[in-house]
Every structure is written in structure tokens, then in C-alpha cells.
Amino acid sequence: MSSLPFTFGISEFxxxxxxxxxxxxxxxxxxxxxxxxxxxxxxxxxxxDQMRSIADAGLTISGIQPRIRTFFGSRMMPDPKGVEERTTCLRRSIERLAAFAPGVPFITNTGAHPQGDMAEAMEVVAEKLGELGRIAADHGVTIALEPLNPTSANIESAIWTIDQALDVIAASGSDDVGLCLDYWNIWQNDDVEAAIARAGDRIFTVQASDWRTPRSFADRIVPGDGVIPLAALIEATRATGYDRPWVVEIFSNEVTDSLYDDDLETVVRRCREGMADAWERHDLNG
Structure with missing residues (x-):
């Protein structure tokens, strides 16, 4: 299989x-x-042993999705309920896995405030990210905060724009807290390319998939099969100097044509081809 001009990643999701x-x-x-x-x-x-097996297989690690990755509860991870207990879970994930993934971002998002108080959620998460940023730095890793799509507001997340995430990151006061830029989540942001430029070197990891009007809470498709302007987003992201892996992250739950029911080897190959095509179109435009 021919090599690509970028580091191609796949999320285990x-x-x-x-x-x-x-x-x-x-x-x-x-x-x-x-x-x-x-x-x-x-x-x-x-x-x-499993974490060590990654390098033995010739792979690098682009990021880690902790078992509990939100500070407030969410549909995907409702328990435990309390912010302190969930923060402790995040800290334990960092402490047990960081040694196997030096320099790698641990990905998190806010979760949903139980009363829908987004302002308080942002304040609380900024404080907790400041605390965890110090833990991450001590362990040689970073934390990447992910704004989710508006379809997840008050279900999975209190933030849905790049600028909201940047506000929380700034309020954390930690240089070791940055952004997880997921194109499926942010492609509909106003003036998204300018927002990506504002994020600059705080982009710690990039995720991609493609969009059709969702038929469930998790209905993502293979890059190139939908309407996200991937080439333009890649161009905007590369302009910031981002040079880490480009990761395809797909959720495909509770839909009759779920990709999880397809041949997954074919799905991965199609994801690689879709990202390669978007990259080529970006290069041609450039």
C-alpha cells in the first residue's frame, strides 16, 4: 500500500x-x-502489555480517549454522577496510561450540566482542566478539549464552537490544555476557517468523518461520502502549522445501515482513501 503525505490515524471508535x-x-x-x-x-x-503492543505493531498513538472523559455526566457516560468523582477518574486514566504514550493528548469534553447551566459548566470545566493540566504536564502528556456538535448540547456537551472551547482553554490557565478539532462537530461553526486560525498551535489533535443529516445520536459516515468541506478544513488546519496525525473517528449507532455492520476492513480502507482524496484536493487548491 502506497504511503500518504500525512500521518493517517484511526480511532478505535x-x-x-x-x-x-x-x-x-x-x-x-x-x-x-x-x-x-x-x-x-x-x-x-x-x-x-496491550499498550506496549502498539509500537510492536508499527503504530504510533495519536490520542487517548479516557474511559470517563467528561466532567459532567453525558448520555454516553452517565455515571459516576459527581464532577469530583469524574475528575478523579480522568486523573487515574492519565496516571496509568501516560507512560505508554508520551506527548499524547488525552481527549475530553465538558459533559452536560444537569440543570443546563452552560455558563457554570464552562467555569467548572476550566477549573478542573487547570488542575488536570498540571497532572498531565507532570506525566509528560497533554489534554485536548473537544467542542461537540450542537446536536449534543445539554446531552453530551455544554460547548459546540471552537471559540467556546478556546475560552475554556484560556480560562484553565494551562499551556498543556489544548483543542481536539473534530470536523464533524465544528464544520457548521460560523466562519469556521477563521476560528481554526485563531486556535493556532492549541490544536492538539484532529478528527475527521463526514456528515449526513443524522438518523441517530451517532450517525457519522466515511470521509468523502457526505457534505463536509474536508479539503478546505484541512487547508485551514495545515495553515496553523498542525503536523500531527489526522484521525478518522466514526460513530455509527442505532441506524439501519450502520457501518459497524459492514466489513470493517473495507470501512478502514475507504476512510484512508477518503482522507487521501481530500488531502489531494487541498493540495491542488493550494
Whole structure:
């Protein structure tokens, strides 16, 4: 398989029906360079060996999705309920996995305030990110805050724009807290390319998929199969100097044509082809 002019990553959410071991064993053969680790897929009795197996398979780590990754509860992760307990869970994830992923961002988002108080949620999350930013720095990793799509407001998240995320990041006071830029979530932001430019070097990881009007709370499709202007977003992101992995993250739940029911090797290959095509169109435009 020919090499790409960028580092191509796959989130383990994209191949959710596979086990962690299957992901690691198959990704490199499918042209994947980097893996976004989903902690929930790790076996607690052998997670250290599993994390070491990533490099043995010729893969790098683009980011880590902690088992509990929001400060407030969310539809995907309703428990535990309290902010302090959830923050402790995030800290434990950093402490147990950071040694296997130096320099890698741990991805988080706000969760949904139980009373819908988005302003308070942003304040609380900024404070907690400041605390965790120090923990991350001590362990040689970073934290990336992800604004979610407006379809997730007060369900999964209190923020849905790049600028809201940047406000929280700034309020955290930590240089080790940055942005997870997920194109599916932010492509409809007003003047999105200017917002990406404002994010600059605070972009710690990039995720991509494609958009059709959702048929469930998690209905993403292969890059190139929808309406997101991927080439333009790639161009705007590269202009910031971003040179880390470009990760495809797909959720495909509760839809009759779920990608999780397809041949996942074909899905991964199509994701690679879709990102390569968007990259080529960006280069041609440039």
C-alpha cells in the first residue's frame, strides 16, 4: 500500500465491534499509521502489555480517549454522577496510561450540566482542566478539549464552537490544555476557517468523518461520502502549522445501515482513501 503525505490515524471508535487486540493486529496492514486508543477497550489485567503492543505493531498513538472523559455526566457516560468523582477518574486514566504514550493528548469534553447551566459548566470545566493540566504536564502528556456538535448540547456537551472551547482553554490557565478539532462537530461553526486560525498551535489533535443529516445520536459516515468541506478544513488546519496525525473517528449507532455492520476492513480502507482524496484536493487548491 502506497504511503500518504500525512500521518493517517484511526480511532478505535471507528472499529468498535473489534477488540483492542484486533485493532492493533489489523490496522497497520490496512495502511493505518496511528491509533487513537479507547481506554474502555483495554483489559484491566493486561493493559500495560496491550499498550506496549502498539509500537510492536508499527503504530504510533495519536490520542487517548479516557474511559470517563467528561466532567459532567453525558448520555454516553452517565455515571459516576459527581464532577469530583469524574475528575478523579480522568486523573487515574492519565496516571496509568501516560507512560505508554508520551506527548499524547488525552481527549475530553465538558459533559452536560444537569440543570443546563452552560455558563457554570464552562467555569467548572476550566477549573478542573487547570488542575488536570498540571497532572498531565507532570506525566509528560497533554489534554485536548473537544467542542461537540450542537446536536449534543445539554446531552453530551455544554460547548459546540471552537471559540467556546478556546475560552475554556484560556480560562484553565494551562499551556498543556489544548483543542481536539473534530470536523464533524465544528464544520457548521460560523466562519469556521477563521476560528481554526485563531486556535493556532492549541490544536492538539484532529478528527475527521463526514456528515449526513443524522438518523441517530451517532450517525457519522466515511470521509468523502457526505457534505463536509474536508479539503478546505484541512487547508485551514495545515495553515496553523498542525503536523500531527489526522484521525478518522466514526460513530455509527442505532441506524439501519450502520457501518459497524459492514466489513470493517473495507470501512478502514475507504476512510484512508477518503482522507487521501481530500488531502489531494487541498493540495491542488493550494
Amino acid at each position: 471507528t472499529t468498535m465491534p473489534w477488540s483492542f487486540d484486533q485493532d492493533v493486529a489489523r490496522y497497520a496492514g490496512l495502511g493505518v499509521d496511528s491509533i487513537e486508543v479507547v481506554e474502555a477497550k483495554l483489559d484491566d489485567d493486561r493493559f500495560a
